[in-house]
Amino acid sequence: MTSIKNESKKIDESLFVMNSKRVALFILTYNAEKHIKKTLSRIPKEIVDKFTSIYLIDDSSPDKTFQESIDCAKSLGLKNFIAMQTPFNQGYGGNQKIGYTYAIEHEFDIVIMLHGDGQYPPEFLPDMIAGFKNDETAAVFGSRMIHRYQALKGGMPLYKWFGNQVLTTFENKLLGSKLFEFHSGYRAYSIPAIKSIPYLRNSNNFHFDTDIIIQLIAKNLKIKEVAMPTYYGDEECHVDGLKYAFNCIKSVIKFRLHKMGIFYQPNFDIEQSDIRNYDLKSHKNTLHHFVQHTHWKESDIVADIGANDGRLSSSIAEKVKEIIAVDIKKPNFTKENVTPMEMDLNENFDSILGSQKFDKVLALDIIEHLNNPEEAVQKINNILKNNGILYASTANIAYIIMRMTLIIGWFNYGKRGILDKTHHRLFTVNSFKRLLKNNGFKINKVVGFGPPIADQISTKGIFGILDSIASKLARMRPSLFSFNYLIVATKKMNFSETYNITTNKK
Template identity: 40%
Template sequence: MQPTPVRTPEAVDRSGRTPRIGVLVVAYNAETTLERTLDRIPADFRSRIDEILILDDASHDGTFTAGCRWSEAEGRPRTVVMRHTKNLGYGGNQKAGYALAAERGLDIVVLLHGDGQYAPELLPEMVAPIERGEAEAVFGSRMMDRGGALRGGMPLYKWLGNRILTRLENALLGSRLTEFHSGYRAYSVAALRRLPVERNTDAFDFDTQIIVQLIDAGLRIREIPVPTYYGDEICYVNGLKYAKDVVKDVLEYRLAVKGFGTCPWIPKPEGYAFKEGDGSSHAVILDRMRALPPGRVLDLGCSGGLFAERLQALGHEVTGVDRVEVPGVRERCHRFFTADLEEGLPEEIGRGYDYVVAGDVIEHLSRPERVLAEIAGVLRPGGRVLLSVPNFSHWYSRLRVALGAFGYDRRGILDETHLRFFTRASLRRTVQGAGYDVLALTSTGAPFWALLGGGGRVGGALAKALGGLSRLLTRLRPTLFGYQHIALLTPHAAETIIAGEHVDVQDILNRQYTPADRVGV
């Protein structure tokens, strides 16, 4: 029977409850070191530990037996010892441990290695910043004490590799950690629930991926100095492969932020980012809407309502529709409806709209022709549709196909959620087949603003220069250099009666546009 832990009053969470602390011990072939490592846990801290979770990753020695033997001795904290029937890998073992920590209701979990490489004596310092609400993660850094890692026996080549990789990772992530490669970690379990750690690798670069996830989620990381211990333990890390993997992870994340690749271990943002004048299709559509008189607008795929908010500032009354409700969208739209456009337009939106905006929408539908036909039914006579689609014949997607490297991205032309691909010719055929006349068809250049971010004087100048070149090439060859196509449409010309007089709608529209506007008609 394990003794019930005695609580000390020094730390309580915001609810007034003392946080439940757990220690996750990952062990592999650690029979000779595991018990000695656990014995080093400070005696005055043991009473604060709710549970120690020892996870033996299918060791070939007596690690499991050693863990059981230690747990059964007098005065031990409540201890769970588990042995995996197959090796899950360093990352896989952590995934199992964090899931178990959440299942058992722990609030803080400290990762401790069974080989004794990290100091159990510092467990109180590891959990303290989380207990005080100052951080969601605490890392023990061997590099904070200048020269301490080398004095502790870290081989020079490992020290150099650690420093070089950490500097590179900081530069790519915009962080300021002194060490990325320490395995001594403490986490808030609530913070771990916010991260998709189950999607992470099972290999040794798991620790890097979880750092990237913490940074991406805006969670706080605190570092404390820890001593370095290098003994006769066996190292199972392939240094060159590990270095390649962590660099690949950080580069994959940076590309994913810009929209390239899928990076399944980083969540996609709920809504699209929007900046006026950023060269995106939404910015171009907004500029065109500025020239039109205010009216009732149906914004399909409105996301968080950032575009709708700008339309309303121009005097338009905007009804937004999207499959999911992004927080804040109802405050930015006059009305909002949740609907899956794959099932068609919802009846509740009504009719009589002056404009329908479908910015980067129809490529997400398996049958866009049906929705386009329904859109014509909610427009008033003479109403207009503004839509945009990515250009699949852009050089980027052509090159990917030609090289046999076709794959999906998080956004852009090869967005993983796209069900249909369009070229300028196929877009024209699609909208004309759905009953529309094309009043204008223009193309935007490649979004170098997104690739470079415009950061700094050099980055901003380069983005401006490349953007200008892209716009020039797009005008010369829109089918090859156009990144997106933007169409201004109206239902096929039909006679209507205005004030008792027969008037041809197409004649009205013709008088409202100059020949230069009527591109591609």
């Protein structure tokens, strides 16, 4: 009785959604001739006519799936049904790309993907639709692992059951998510969510589903999971399990490397503009933590060149007398003793800021963005007092990972990290030291930093260990193991000043 009441409730909730939104059912098929009639007949009669469209896309099946689907829909009286066929096989992901683009073009609000071979139960379509009664829901997944032992009873092979959980645990760990299952093919999406992610850049293979989860998580969109039973019958499986697992792992790792700026992956380029975006990092093994905890004097007057939004300037402000925070856009995070200034650093900023005014200058990850680094460093020299201190950092093009990728022919420009495409110049530790020396600075020390594992992934478990090891290696040998590095340098007295003092000229 309880089961019947729950089923009735879900149907009512799904009808409520379908009466207020344009809901479409997208059936994708490949070699499903033997199963398509049963799959279509199992769509609950209470909702079958409520779909704005039921559209099937057959991925050039060599059997008679396409014609069989048309005949079955006609015999079942499906008036809102349309069948399409690709001109050649697109792959599992490629077929979905066509299906979602079709949904966007036809201005549906929600699209539900159902496999034509019947592996995922059409009877649970009301549960999937009801998940969208909350307007914030971006996706609904039918999960076989909410009640995971039921999956074995439903015929899921033990190796698949075990592999599913191990892979999902790994993916959750790296993505910071808490999904019961990453690998269900029973999915529904809101069309605004689909439109907001670059799904067309995802793989055409089976790990398209993993790629799209990563994109949703990267956008902080809400994913809802609903429990559903597992059914393994005589349908043919076209997935190479080991290859699929490898590709899923590779996608998650690529995303993490992309987030850290080590590797650029276009389909994970979520809401990143071409404007320089500089995240303030807080972990103890990072550049920002080091700079914040360096020796500052209460009498220091500081210029932060390339201050971005001013967060770092504001965090240092309480330790010094005054900070001038400068960037192409006026920094908006300021305190009483922080003066924000909007300025093009490719222009003569030294004439505006003043000669020999500052005790210390911060130029963190900015020199490589400027048109002429040599001129920029000379201008920084001009605004520093004699024996003033420069803290200058940049990315290390000779980082060990960069060396390895270059060996195999990769030189992967992106929107952040070492190969940020807005970098006008790439530096090794030695070439950056030479740049500073040639423009009137004495090198005091070089401090290396590893990739931001703790800030971008986690400080727990293996990630904390990796972060610690990377940090120690970077400090030991910055030229090879630093992802980015800081050079602390002192302004030397220039020749004119030395000559004037020597000859007693004022």
